[in-house]
Amino acid sequence: MSNHVEITTEAPSRTLAESGPASSLPRLGMAAPAFEAVTTHGKLRLEDFRGNWLVLFSHPADFTPVCTTEFLAFAAIAPELRERGVELLGLSIDSPTSHIAWVRNIKEKFGIDIPFPIIADSNKEVASLYGMIMPGESKTETSRCVFVIDPVGTVRAMIYYPLTTGRNTDEIVRLIDALQTTDKHGVATPANWKPGDKVIVPPPSTMEEVEARLKAGFECTDWYFCKKSV
Amino acid sequence: MACIGSQGELTESARKMLTALEEPGTAEDVAARTGLPLFRVRGGLREMAEAGLVELNSGTYSPTQRGLALLPA
Numbered sequence: 617m618s619n620h621v622e623i624t625t626e627a628p629s630r631t632l633a634e635s636g637p638a639s640s641l642p643r644l645g646m647a648a649p650a651f652e653a654v655t656t657h658g659k660l661r662l663e664d665f666r667g668n669w670l671v672l673f674s675h676p677a678d679f680t681p682v683c684t685t686e687f688l689a690f691a692a693i694a695p696e697l698r699e700r701g702v703e704l705l706g707l708s709i710d711s712p713t714s715h716i717a718w719v720r721n722i723k724e725k726f727g728i729d730i731p732f733p734i735i736a737d738s739n740k741e742v743a744s745l746y747g748m749i750m751p752g753e754s755k756t757e758t759s760r761c762v763f764v765i766d767p768v769g770t771v772r773a774m775i776y777y778p779l780t781t782g783r784n785t786d787e788i789v790r791l792i793d794a795l796q797t798t799d800k801h802g803v804a805t806p807a808n809w810k811p812g813d814k815v816i817v818p819p820p821s822t823m824e825e826v827e828a829r830l831k832a833g834f835e836c837t838d839w840y841f842c843k844k845s846v
Numbered sequence: 847m848a849c850i851g852s853q854g855e856l857t858e859s860a861r862k863m864l865t866a867l868e869e870p871g872t873a874e875d876v877a878a879r880t881g882l883p884l885f886r887v888r889g890g891l892r893e894m895a896e897a898g899l900v901e902l903n904s905g906t907y908s909p910t911q912r913g914l915a916l917l918p919a
Contacts, residue, residue: 657886664888703885733886764881 641747644774648672648765649745655705656715657733664768669702669796670765671788674758678710678718682782684759687722687730689785694731700792701767704732707756709743712736753779764791766799793809801846814843856916860899863890864917867900870908907918 642648652661662670673690675683690704697704708715715734722728736756737743748758760777772795777783794805804817819840820826826839834842849860856864859882866879873891877884891907894900899913909917 656894658889660885660889661892664885668884703883 642771647770651742653731653735672705672763674707674761676757678714693785706734817842
Protein backbone atom coordinates (compact mmCIF):
# COMPACT_ATOMS: atom_id res chain seq x y z
CA MET A 617 0.00 0.00 0.00
CA SER A 618 1.53 3.29 -1.04
CA ASN A 619 1.65 6.39 1.07
CA HIS A 620 -0.58 8.17 -1.37
CA VAL A 621 -1.72 11.56 -0.22
CA GLU A 622 -4.99 12.64 -1.67
CA ILE A 623 -4.92 16.17 -2.98
CA THR A 624 -8.21 17.91 -3.32
CA THR A 625 -8.86 20.48 -6.01
CA GLU A 626 -11.88 21.81 -4.22
CA ALA A 627 -11.67 25.55 -3.69
CA PRO A 628 -11.36 26.70 -0.07
CA SER A 629 -14.61 27.92 1.39
CA ARG A 630 -13.10 31.37 2.08
CA THR A 631 -10.51 33.17 0.01
CA LEU A 632 -7.48 34.83 1.54
CA ALA A 633 -8.97 38.25 0.89
CA GLU A 634 -12.12 37.29 2.77
CA SER A 635 -10.19 36.14 5.80
CA GLY A 636 -9.34 39.73 6.74
CA PRO A 637 -6.12 41.50 7.65
CA ALA A 638 -3.03 39.50 8.45
CA SER A 639 -3.04 38.60 12.11
CA SER A 640 -0.49 36.60 14.02
CA LEU A 641 -1.25 34.19 16.80
CA PRO A 642 1.05 33.80 19.80
CA ARG A 643 2.23 30.29 20.55
CA LEU A 644 2.37 28.64 23.93
CA GLY A 645 5.92 28.46 25.19
CA MET A 646 7.12 31.23 22.87
CA ALA A 647 8.01 34.82 23.69
CA ALA A 648 4.96 37.06 23.90
CA PRO A 649 4.95 39.67 21.11
CA ALA A 650 6.47 42.94 22.31
CA PHE A 651 4.36 46.09 22.15
CA GLU A 652 4.13 49.68 23.27
CA ALA A 653 0.62 50.97 23.73
CA VAL A 654 -1.39 53.90 25.02
CA THR A 655 -3.30 52.88 28.14
CA THR A 656 -5.44 54.50 30.80
CA HIS A 657 -2.29 54.49 32.97
CA GLY A 658 -0.03 56.11 30.37
CA LYS A 659 2.10 54.58 27.66
CA LEU A 660 3.18 51.05 28.60
CA ARG A 661 5.34 48.36 27.06
CA LEU A 662 5.13 44.63 27.56
CA GLU A 663 8.62 44.77 29.08
CA ASP A 664 7.29 47.02 31.86
CA PHE A 665 5.62 43.91 33.31
CA ARG A 666 8.85 41.86 33.31
CA GLY A 667 9.32 40.13 36.66
CA ASN A 668 5.56 39.81 37.21
CA TRP A 669 2.98 37.53 35.68
CA LEU A 670 0.63 39.32 33.31
CA VAL A 671 -2.94 38.54 32.32
CA LEU A 672 -3.51 40.44 29.07
CA PHE A 673 -7.16 40.29 28.10
CA SER A 674 -9.30 41.84 25.40
CA HIS A 675 -12.96 42.78 25.39
CA PRO A 676 -15.18 43.71 22.43
CA ALA A 677 -16.26 47.23 23.36
CA ASP A 678 -16.68 49.72 26.18
CA PHE A 679 -20.17 50.52 27.49
CA THR A 680 -21.54 47.07 26.69
CA PRO A 681 -23.23 44.87 29.29
CA VAL A 682 -21.27 41.60 29.13
CA CYS A 683 -17.97 43.52 29.10
CA THR A 684 -19.11 45.53 32.09
CA THR A 685 -19.85 42.34 34.05
CA GLU A 686 -16.41 41.06 33.08
CA PHE A 687 -14.67 44.23 34.21
CA LEU A 688 -16.46 44.02 37.55
CA ALA A 689 -15.30 40.39 37.82
CA PHE A 690 -11.70 41.21 36.84
CA ALA A 691 -11.65 44.05 39.36
CA ALA A 692 -12.88 41.59 42.02
CA ILE A 693 -10.00 39.17 41.42
CA ALA A 694 -7.34 41.91 41.07
CA PRO A 695 -6.33 41.73 44.78
CA GLU A 696 -6.03 37.90 44.65
CA LEU A 697 -3.94 38.17 41.52
CA ARG A 698 -1.73 40.89 43.01
CA GLU A 699 -1.01 38.54 45.96
CA ARG A 700 0.20 36.03 43.37
CA GLY A 701 2.43 38.56 41.61
CA VAL A 702 0.02 38.95 38.69
CA GLU A 703 -0.94 42.19 36.94
CA LEU A 704 -3.99 42.69 34.75
CA LEU A 705 -3.99 44.60 31.45
CA GLY A 706 -7.20 45.07 29.47
CA LEU A 707 -7.54 45.94 25.78
CA SER A 708 -10.11 46.96 23.24
CA ILE A 709 -9.97 49.06 20.10
CA ASP A 710 -11.86 51.91 21.79
CA SER A 711 -10.19 55.28 22.36
CA PRO A 712 -8.52 56.35 25.62
CA THR A 713 -11.37 58.81 26.17
CA SER A 714 -13.94 56.04 25.84
CA HIS A 715 -12.03 53.83 28.28
CA ILE A 716 -11.77 56.64 30.82
CA ALA A 717 -15.48 57.49 30.48
CA TRP A 718 -16.44 53.84 30.89
CA VAL A 719 -14.21 53.31 33.92
CA ARG A 720 -15.75 56.42 35.51
CA ASN A 721 -19.24 55.17 34.64
CA ILE A 722 -18.52 51.79 36.28
CA LYS A 723 -17.39 53.65 39.40
CA GLU A 724 -20.51 55.82 39.35
CA LYS A 725 -23.06 53.08 38.61
CA PHE A 726 -21.53 50.09 40.41
CA GLY A 727 -19.25 51.71 42.98
CA ILE A 728 -16.26 49.68 41.76
CA ASP A 729 -12.80 51.03 40.90
CA ILE A 730 -11.09 49.47 37.92
CA PRO A 731 -7.53 49.23 39.22
CA PHE A 732 -5.77 47.96 36.11
CA PRO A 733 -4.74 49.77 32.90
CA ILE A 734 -6.65 49.32 29.64
CA ILE A 735 -4.95 49.54 26.25
CA ALA A 736 -6.63 51.86 23.75
CA ASP A 737 -5.73 49.87 20.66
CA SER A 738 -7.38 52.16 18.13
CA ASN A 739 -5.11 51.06 15.28
CA LYS A 740 -5.49 47.34 16.23
CA GLU A 741 -1.71 46.92 16.46
CA VAL A 742 -1.67 44.85 19.63
CA ALA A 743 -4.89 43.06 18.68
CA SER A 744 -3.26 41.94 15.42
CA LEU A 745 -0.06 40.84 17.15
CA TYR A 746 -2.07 38.65 19.50
CA GLY A 747 -4.73 37.41 17.07
CA MET A 748 -7.52 38.99 19.10
CA ILE A 749 -9.78 39.81 16.17
CA MET A 750 -11.83 36.92 14.84
CA PRO A 751 -13.21 38.12 11.49
CA GLY A 752 -15.85 35.40 11.53
CA GLU A 753 -17.29 37.03 14.66
CA SER A 754 -16.50 40.68 14.10
CA LYS A 755 -14.05 42.62 11.98
CA THR A 756 -14.24 45.67 14.23
CA GLU A 757 -14.17 44.24 17.75
CA THR A 758 -11.73 42.10 19.68
CA SER A 759 -13.06 38.79 20.96
CA ARG A 760 -12.76 37.80 24.62
CA CYS A 761 -9.14 36.63 24.67
CA VAL A 762 -6.89 35.97 27.65
CA PHE A 763 -3.12 35.58 27.49
CA VAL A 764 -1.20 34.51 30.56
CA ILE A 765 2.40 35.70 30.25
CA ASP A 766 5.00 34.65 32.80
CA PRO A 767 7.65 36.82 34.49
CA VAL A 768 10.20 36.23 31.72
CA GLY A 769 7.72 37.09 28.95
CA THR A 770 6.70 33.62 27.76
CA VAL A 771 3.12 32.90 26.73
CA ARG A 772 1.97 30.23 29.15
CA ALA A 773 -1.77 29.97 28.46
CA MET A 774 -4.40 31.32 26.10
CA ILE A 775 -8.18 31.37 26.38
CA TYR A 776 -10.56 32.50 23.65
CA TYR A 777 -14.24 33.14 24.29
CA PRO A 778 -16.82 34.40 21.79
CA LEU A 779 -18.46 37.81 21.94
CA THR A 780 -21.61 36.37 23.51
CA THR A 781 -20.06 34.64 26.49
CA GLY A 782 -18.56 36.27 29.55
CA ARG A 783 -15.44 34.66 30.98
CA ASN A 784 -15.11 32.83 34.28
CA THR A 785 -12.54 34.76 36.30
CA ASP A 786 -12.35 32.03 38.97
CA GLU A 787 -10.87 29.85 36.23
CA ILE A 788 -8.23 32.48 35.51
CA VAL A 789 -7.16 32.50 39.17
CA ARG A 790 -7.16 28.69 39.15
CA LEU A 791 -5.06 28.67 35.98
CA ILE A 792 -2.51 31.01 37.56
CA ASP A 793 -2.36 28.80 40.66
CA ALA A 794 -1.82 25.74 38.47
CA LEU A 795 0.94 27.35 36.40
CA GLN A 796 2.74 28.67 39.46
CA THR A 797 2.47 25.26 41.15
CA THR A 798 3.93 23.64 38.03
CA ASP A 799 6.86 26.07 38.05
CA LYS A 800 7.51 25.74 41.78
CA HIS A 801 7.31 21.96 42.08
CA GLY A 802 8.01 20.63 38.56
CA VAL A 803 4.65 18.85 38.41
CA ALA A 804 1.50 18.86 36.29
CA THR A 805 -2.04 19.40 37.49
CA PRO A 806 -5.00 17.11 36.77
CA ALA A 807 -8.45 18.00 35.50
CA ASN A 808 -10.35 20.37 37.76
CA TRP A 809 -7.33 20.70 40.06
CA LYS A 810 -7.46 23.37 42.70
CA PRO A 811 -4.90 24.37 45.34
CA GLY A 812 -4.64 21.70 48.04
CA ASP A 813 -5.47 18.85 45.66
CA LYS A 814 -2.83 16.27 44.77
CA VAL A 815 -0.74 16.98 41.67
CA ILE A 816 0.48 14.73 38.88
CA VAL A 817 4.07 13.53 38.91
CA PRO A 818 5.31 13.78 35.29
CA PRO A 819 5.47 10.32 33.65
CA PRO A 820 8.87 8.63 33.76
CA SER A 821 10.82 8.41 30.52
CA THR A 822 13.25 5.60 31.40
CA MET A 823 12.99 2.18 33.03
CA GLU A 824 15.30 3.42 35.78
CA GLU A 825 12.88 6.22 36.57
CA VAL A 826 10.00 3.75 36.65
CA GLU A 827 11.77 1.61 39.25
CA ALA A 828 12.74 4.67 41.31
CA ARG A 829 9.21 6.00 41.18
CA LEU A 830 7.64 2.82 42.48
CA LYS A 831 9.85 3.13 45.57
CA ALA A 832 9.32 6.85 46.04
CA GLY A 833 6.10 6.62 47.98
CA PHE A 834 3.87 8.38 45.47
CA GLU A 835 0.21 7.50 45.20
CA CYS A 836 0.41 5.43 41.99
CA THR A 837 -2.50 3.84 40.14
CA ASP A 838 -0.01 2.54 37.61
CA TRP A 839 3.61 3.32 36.76
CA TYR A 840 2.63 6.23 34.50
CA PHE A 841 -0.13 7.61 36.72
CA CYS A 842 1.22 8.89 40.02
CA LYS A 843 0.08 11.70 42.26
CA LYS A 844 1.57 13.44 45.26
CA SER A 845 0.82 16.30 47.62
CA VAL A 846 2.80 19.52 47.41
CA MET B 847 1.95 62.68 28.54
CA ALA B 848 0.89 60.86 31.71
CA CYS B 849 3.48 62.56 33.92
CA ILE B 850 2.51 66.15 33.15
CA GLY B 851 -1.00 67.62 33.39
CA SER B 852 -2.69 70.03 30.99
CA GLN B 853 -1.37 73.05 32.91
CA GLY B 854 2.22 71.81 32.85
CA GLU B 855 1.99 70.56 36.44
CA LEU B 856 3.15 67.13 37.62
CA THR B 857 0.47 64.48 37.86
CA GLU B 858 0.04 62.86 41.26
CA SER B 859 1.89 59.69 40.30
CA ALA B 860 4.72 61.70 38.70
CA ARG B 861 5.04 63.83 41.84
CA LYS B 862 5.24 60.69 43.97
CA MET B 863 7.93 59.17 41.76
CA LEU B 864 9.94 62.38 41.57
CA THR B 865 9.72 62.86 45.34
CA ALA B 866 10.88 59.27 45.83
CA LEU B 867 13.92 60.07 43.69
CA GLU B 868 15.24 62.76 46.00
CA GLU B 869 17.49 59.84 46.78
CA PRO B 870 18.42 58.30 43.38
CA GLY B 871 17.28 54.74 42.82
CA THR B 872 16.13 52.05 40.44
CA ALA B 873 12.57 51.59 39.20
CA GLU B 874 12.22 48.83 41.80
CA ASP B 875 13.35 51.26 44.53
CA VAL B 876 10.79 53.83 43.38
CA ALA B 877 8.02 51.22 43.33
CA ALA B 878 8.91 50.20 46.89
CA ARG B 879 9.06 53.81 48.12
CA THR B 880 5.80 54.91 46.48
CA GLY B 881 3.68 51.76 46.61
CA LEU B 882 2.96 52.16 42.90
CA PRO B 883 2.96 49.01 40.73
CA LEU B 884 6.36 48.37 39.14
CA PHE B 885 4.96 48.42 35.60
CA ARG B 886 3.52 51.85 36.22
CA VAL B 887 6.79 53.14 37.66
CA ARG B 888 8.74 51.81 34.68
CA GLY B 889 6.36 53.46 32.23
CA GLY B 890 6.20 56.68 34.25
CA LEU B 891 9.97 57.01 34.65
CA ARG B 892 10.42 56.42 30.94
CA GLU B 893 8.00 59.23 30.16
CA MET B 894 9.63 61.51 32.72
CA ALA B 895 13.04 60.79 31.19
CA GLU B 896 11.67 61.70 27.76
CA ALA B 897 10.31 64.92 29.28
CA GLY B 898 13.69 65.72 30.82
CA LEU B 899 12.46 65.44 34.41
CA VAL B 900 14.68 62.50 35.38
CA GLU B 901 17.82 60.96 33.97
CA LEU B 902 18.96 57.36 33.87
CA ASN B 903 22.52 56.28 34.52
CA SER B 904 23.44 52.60 34.81
CA GLY B 905 19.94 51.61 35.88
CA THR B 906 19.64 54.36 38.50
CA TYR B 907 17.25 57.25 38.08
CA SER B 908 17.84 60.71 39.52
CA PRO B 909 15.86 63.93 39.12
CA THR B 910 17.10 66.66 36.81
CA GLN B 911 17.12 70.33 37.78
CA ARG B 912 14.01 70.73 35.65
CA GLY B 913 12.30 67.91 37.53
CA LEU B 914 13.28 69.26 40.94
CA ALA B 915 11.95 72.67 39.95
CA LEU B 916 8.48 71.17 39.50
CA LEU B 917 8.38 69.79 43.04
CA PRO B 918 6.77 71.96 45.70
CA ALA B 919 9.39 73.80 47.79
